[in-house]
Amino acid sequence: MPFPAGDTLLILPELFLTAAASFVLLWATFVSRPRERGLAFFSIGALAATGLLLFVSARMAGTLPRSAFGGMFAMDRFGLYFKGILLLVGIVTILFSLRFISVSPYPGGEYYGLILFSTVGMLFMASGTHLASIVVALELMALSQYVLAGYFKRETKSLEASAKYFVLGAFSSGVLIYGISLVYGAAGTLSLAGIATAFTTAKPPAFLVIGIIFVGCGMFFKIASAPFHVWAPDVYEGAPTPISAFFAVGPKLAAYAIFARIFFVGFGPRAGDWSAIIAASAALTMVVGNVGALMQTNVKRLLGYSSIGHAGYALLGLLAYGDASGIGLWSILVYLLAYAFMNLGAFGLVILLESKGYAGESVDDFNGLAAKNPWLAAAMLVFLLSLAGIPPTAGFVGKYFLFSAAMKAGWFWLSLLAVLMSAVSLFYYFRIARAMYLVEGEGTLHWREEPAVSAAIALCAAGTLAMGILPGPFVQFARTCLLPFGP
């Protein structure tokens, strides 16, 4: 099937990043360990250049949205919004990894290459408008990440994380693809737009509901919402910490992009079939994530559970599907940006404090941080406040719009539960704050010891505060990035 040449222009950024990733992988063979830093900086440059290319190709594409490759791929502001954040996540992850990898016994060449490949997969996910292209992109992302989870191959925990992630990931892919096949059987097409038309015009067969539920469960797995979340804490705990940060943010954002696109655009006309299930999962997820985090002493596990809870809050936006103002969607967009800033920042602190080397991270690591370095402690406090949803931080703004979206859609009990669970979350977040400010610790910590991580933390803190203090521009921007959908 021949495609117009202009289509290639639209995927130019992804093509470029693929080439850069291949280059890093090949070049890694010739680079000695002490000089791997070059690879990292090249990767950061490639991610930044991809961002520039995104901008350029969006400009050259003219009026958005534009569709390419027979409806496989769309360039629209919704996708671009996600891609911008995902590239930022990639850059921050590499900044987190610089010293972490160089002091570890494992070579970093493939590591950076895999991060880039995974990012390529996520970029395609953000633009996928066809169930086939979405699944391929999803697998590209996931396969790179299974390897990254087990990258510290002589650490049992890392291997365990990798194996669990792979087995359960494969399992979920099976469910997802089976669901897709049922949808195909009902609609006769895999293009999201086509599915939507098929459902509006004719009465679909009864087995379609099963297909939708299977696809939904696949999505729930990827965003780690209950009851499909069980893998997340184990994987976050076992993976190398920069990779945990990457997992907690990148794949979740990409998964939310396809979740929203499939359910709003493709399954939009069948919202009655899926909204109750999303509500049930949201409620369960908020409870499980927040209650589960209470008992954790391992910070990575704690943040893992907390990110489960956050996935639950974001589901509330999907429930406001029917609101004509689009608040359901843009509240998710705003929230995910806030989520990226505050989670990456919090993980950055964990990386900075891993005094005991690999996999020894506990809440006690934060003891007396305020005395060791007041600036870093203040940054962590900002992230914690934001995670708990207290103004003037990004987390408050994000939650505010999500909860009001759910209220608008009539889900009062769910909003109430969300607020209650936010209150519960204060307890475990402030265990860390307490450790920083009220417990005495030993040693000193200067930002010069970890300039790259500190810079990334400063960036995240600035973003968290900027969104919290001046939410207007961010909200306005998110509102221009909606999907073309309607009830």
Place this chain on the structure above:
Amino acid sequence: MKQLWLIPVLPLAGFLLNGLVALVASSSRAEKESGADHPLAPLPYAQRLFHGVVGVGSVGLAAVLSFAALVPYVLSSLHAPEGLAPVVQKVYTWMVAGDYSVDVAFRLDALSALMLSFVTFVGTLIHVYSVGYMQKDEGYGRYFSYLNLFMFAMLMLVLADNLPLLFVGWEGVGLCSYLLIGYSYDKDFAAAAGKKAFIANRVGDFGMVLGIFGVFALFGTADFSFVDLARRQALAGGAPLGVYAVCVLLFLGACGKSAQVPLYVWLPDAMAGPTPVSALIHAATMVTAGVYLVARCSALFVLAPDALTLVAWIGAGTAIFAATIGLAQNDIKKVLAYSTVSQLGYMFLACGVGAFSAGIFHVFTHAFFKACLFLGSGSVIMSMHHEQDMRRMGGLAARIPHTFRTMLVATLAIAGIFPLAGFFSKDMILGSAAASGHWALYAVGLFTAGLTAFYMFRLVSMTFFGKARGGDHGHGEHAHESPATMTVPLWILAALSVVAGLVGVPAALGGSDRIGRFLGASVAHPEIHEMSHGLEIGLMLLSLGVAVTGLLWAWRWYGKADGPAEAVSPQAHAFYEKAGALGRLVANKWNVDEGIEVLVLSPFWKIGTFLWRGFDALFIDGIANASAFLVELAGDLLRFFTTGHVRNYALAFTLGVAVFLVYVWVR
């Protein structure tokens, strides 16, 4: 003036520059000197020069711009009776909520132009003075950055076009006041004084904030255009009860900031701050913000005559109350602090009888002579090696002649001796009280004028006359005059204490009350019956006589000041012994602090303790602990399912899918 915003922004830039440099420099010093336990030496010359130039320069430039803003108003008031129209410049929209929005907007009219000019002018002089006064202090950079920040906040307060923005400046000056009172934060009394000031001001702010809400509720806007609405309402006749409430609430805020009874207690303690700070913030500028607020809202206050009567009586009461305390203080700065409280009382007295322009006139003249007195006391304290007790001073007139002469001039000015500045402004207040028929208020004011003359001349005598009572230290013999950076501002302020009153020469003395006409459009002018010129001159002579009596009395008791340190004046000591309990009560500041302790603090302490032990610890914590226990139980349950085995996870996954399917099926 096209760019009003530059006036507050200049000191803000100064604050940022000074603060940044001080921060960087102090952290590098700390790194260099860590381990060495010698006390921090004064800053290097280059850094001091930087702080001085930035600090003085930013405020000085703001002063130049302020004069440029003032001049057109002065010129127009000479010709046209209605003066120049106010200018409002909107910088940007600060916040929007529905159809209500608050702008960052500045208002320039005769009132704000006058305030701007003397605030920046006195501010500049005090910044210059501080260059000399603080030179040996290791916190030099911090000091100047706070002082610049204060100027920024004060100018925001004066220039604000709406109450919310004014409140930003209001709280900003409060913050800087707190920071500067507690400047020597390693000394307990300074830290405690800072807290006291902050808390007393909170009580006032409670009224202030409610007052702002009230204005908004009454007029639908908090811009100062509500003043015009109020004026129109006055023409229509009648005022709702709400106006009374709002006036009283705003006045409560003014009482906090301007140290009126019963919220005055923080100001005397605020003397723990460096002396130039006392001069600038706790005498010349910030504490007059309350008077400014009342004058700014004068059109509202005249709608509520009962509220004005309250203002007048609180003012008069504060004036005489603080003056009596001032009679028996021995700390040179404390005398000046009570004097400030007392003079602020005069200003409110003026506003209360409807003579708002007289109140502002007194704010204006008071700024010069009180700043001069405080800076003079700073010079005395420095020459005495940080001795503040007047009983240990004496005989300094010859040793620090510049300080002596300037302080003497300022003392005559505050005592109201013709033709110095204080005479005209104080007399305008007393005259207005008499003219409006408030003879009781007039009598209180007149008597207070006598007390003022007495305690001020007592201060001068104990400090400068008689023999040196340097005590064991003998600092008196070695006292030496301060550098020019300190004496030149003193002389400028002394000169202004002489001539500043000439802008308000009353008609009875052949003048034309320029200040009243100048402020014409900015403040309300309720109808005041004109007195005959003969009566007016008679009253002036009376008040002059009372002031001279006070002076002579002080001269008779303290002029020789040759007693020992325990009883500098034998006559005064004998009188004190005779006065018995009353004398002790006055010397002990009427036991107000102790009264507050018993009547306010200890009940609050008891309530707080009950809420803590009885309510919080048992009831609230009980609920919290019970719910925490339940949540913990749920957490354990969850952990039971999180086994770590992939097969269990896959089972959970499958069960999840199955449950959802069943759910949809049965639905």
